[in-house]
Amino acid sequence: MSIVNTFFNLDVLVRSLPLLLQGLWRTILLGALSIALGLVGGLALALVRLYAPRWLRWLAVAYIDVFRALPVLVWLVIVYYAFPFLGVSLSPFASACLALATVSSAYTAEIYRAGIEAIPRGQFEAAQSVGLRPFDVMRDVVLPQAIRIVIPPLTNNSINVMKDTALASVVALPDLLKQATQAQALAANPTPLIGAAVLYLLILLPLVRLVARFEKRYQGRAR
Amino acid sequence: MSTIPNPIIRMRGVGRRFGTFEALRNVDLDVAAGEVVVLLGPSGSGKSTLIRCINHLEEYDSGDVFVGGVRVERGPNLLKVRQQTGMVFQSFNLFPNQTVLDNVALGPVRVKGLTWEAARTKARTLLERVGIASQAEKYPGQLSGGQQQRVGIARALAMEPRILLFDEPTSALDPEMVGEVLQVIRSLAHSGVTMVLVTHEMGFARQVADRIVFMEAGEIREVSTPDVFFSATTNERARAFLDAVLNH
């Protein structure tokens, strides 16, 4: 009985719900925007890494390696607390979005690259032999085939970005986690934290299921 | 070698190395407009490498290749060269993400600026010409090998190239489908388009070729008419090659 009252206190939950929903909305917005930017930036990075002149390729490799190695939290703290010393002061939302998108694009770049490299050489050659420009070879032939390969790992990466949005509470963004801790302090009861966890699960469990479905389908094809 | 005035393809001293291995060595070859040239030679002799140098799918590292007077090299002229040269591949290389019809229509839309509607109309005509108009809405994976290769030919024709390059177009086919593809190629050979063709179908080579080019170890060893090549070649290597394939 006391456990239920402590962790699943309905009264507290109802009172903190507006706060939680506000945070949820911000979390979704931050996640979606970071994911979208990461997807676009990653594709550009992958193409640079594969086809640009050597020195640009090098830059892309350096970017990808650095942002895959750097802890997201460290990078986020640098963006928010250190950039102002360079005269760049970003809001908590902008800082978090920038940090998440830069890191995500490093991961998606590698995913796209693997997808493009999985397309047989004959496909490139056939498209080139017709006289298509490099842009059309990509748009009409290579990317439509690569996209099927990269959707499962891209979805997986999107889950990770969505989870990492919780780090934004460190730079005082009133996201779902921050609002939950706020509500917990106000009510002197941890129920809002449980509520936040449930909300995270509600967004992310379907995505996790989706990836599992993709993976099963892929195995079915490989056989 | 014999020099042809105004050849549509001119190769001079062409060489291609892979590391220290010379896949092509000092290749000279002229092809006249409208001519059908068949490349023969044992496996690894450089036939594919040679034919792929003509549209720069393979880079050559010495000598010159000209198509229609334009040097084949990386740069703005390359797209023009490729628009004049259609290629048909051993493994078809159709685009699996597009219907048969769009496989054929894509080039004219992207390169010649046709509308999809106009390009599809044209593609239908070409599919009729190679005998598979009824498959237009299917995807390549749903077709037999022979049908897929005929789509490959239609795709190459859609750009109205002056030159068609074939690299073993029937080698990946089940025996019962070889005939239908050769029939299509034979009809093209009589249409006035220039053709360079690698094949192991000796009877077919003899029928369609204006000239036979025999290669070995990256070099052209003999150039002659089919009649001379198949019944009276004095080249020992060519003789040995013919004995091997014909008595096999």
Ligand SMILES: Nc1ncnc2c1ncn2[C@@H]1O[C@H](COP(=O)(O)OP(=O)(O)OP(=O)(O)O)[C@@H](O)[C@H]1O
């Ligand atoms: N990318 C490559 N890297 C290394 N060696 C290569 C490469 N491409 C071709 N070669 C070599 O060059 C030689 C000529 O190859 P090519 O494919 O032109 O021969 P081919 O006459 O077409 O033979 P086949 O009848 O088997 O198709 C072969 O020995 C081959 O191993």
Ligand SMILES: [Mg+2]
């Ligand atoms: Mg070959």
